[in-house]
Amino acid sequence: MGRHARTLSPRTRRIAAVVGTLAIVGILAWVVTLPMRQTRFQVVEHRLERSGQEAEVRGRLRNRGAEARQVLVEAYLYDGENRWLGTAETTLDVAPADSVVPFSVPIDARLAGPLERYSLYAGLEPNPFAPGM
Numbered sequence: 001m002g003r004h005a006r007t008l009s010p011r012t013r014r015i016a017a018v019v020g021t022l023a024i025v026g027i028l029a030w031v032v033t034l035p036m037r038q039t040r041f042q043v044v045e046h047r048l049e050r051s052g053q054e055a056e057v058r059g060r061l062r063n064r065g066a067e068a069r070q071v072l073v074e075a076y077l078y079d080g081e082n083r084w085l086g087t088a089e090t091t092l093d094v095a096p097a098d099s100v101v102p103f104s105v106p107i108d109a110r111l112a113g114p115l116e117r118y119s120l121y122a123g124l125e126p127n128p129f130a131p132g133m
Contacts, residue, residue, distance in 0.1 A: 042122075044100060066097045072089060073122045085115060
C-alpha cells in the first residue's frame with residue numbers, strides 16, 4: 001500500500017507565496033532600517049556655506065539618547081571626481097538628552113576651493129570606517 005502525495009490547491013499555493021513574499025520583504029526592511037534605528041546621533045539638517053575662500057558645513061544634530069559630552073562631528077570632503085580631500089571636524093561640548101543642537105564644521109581654506117561634496121558622521125568615538133583610515 002503506497003502513500004499518495006497530496007497536492008496543494010492553487011489557492012493554497014497563492015496564499016503561501018504571498019505570505020512568503022511578505023515575510024521576505026519584512027525581514028529585508030528590518031535589516032535595511034537597523035542602522036538608522038541604532039544610531040544615537042542623527043544629522044537632521046546640513047548645508048555647505050561659502051564666504052570668499054572660507055567654507056563651513058553648518059547643520060543640526062539630533063541626540064536620541066541621554067546627555068552626551070564631547071560629541072565628535074566629522075565632515076569627509078570630496079572633490080568633483082569623488083576623490084577624498086581630507087576630513088574636517090569639530091566637537092560639541094554637550095548635546096542634551098533628546099535634543100537638537102546646531103553645529104558648524106570649519107573647513108581649511110586649502111580644501112574649500114576644490115570641495116564639491118561631503119558626508120557627515122557624528123558620534124562619541126572617531127568613525128572607524130572613515131576614509132583614509
